[in-house]
Amino acid sequence: MKLKSQRGQAIVEFALTLPILLILLLGIIEFSLLLYDKAVLTNASREGARVGIVSQDRSDLAPINTRITNAVNNYCGNHLISFGSTNVTTTPSWPGTRSFGNPLTVTVSYSYKWLLIPNFVAGSGSDLSLGAVTVMNLE
Secondary structure, rough: OHHHHHOHHHHHHHHHHHHHHHHHHHHHHHHHHHHHHHHHHHHHHHHHHHHHHHOOOOOOOHHHHHHHHHHHHHHHHOOOOOOOOOOOOEEOOOOOOOOOOEEEEEEEEEOOOOOOHHHOOOOOOOOEEEEEEEEEEEE
């Protein structure tokens, strides 16, 4: 007679633990995507800085800034940053004298949109600001 009283025990335990396991699994996936996007931003800022520091005529910075921005956007677009989102902001910062050995700073910022668990992490589903900064000396 003892077996009859324990028939639904496994289903009740499963029903109690399943939501916790799902939240844990979705959290792991969400933060993995977040870290991946951060790595993509870091590499994109390096690509943009590399484009900007190579030997070229620096009398007019507009075409160089365009090439830097294009390099960053291409890298982010090709590496599936949050499923191809295009809200990446690139800001090159040039030194006063643009000669050999002076540093070029490329700042890349991105507004990460929560995909799976926005209300658990960010409160009201607000975006998280990610960024990366690369400093390289001009060649």
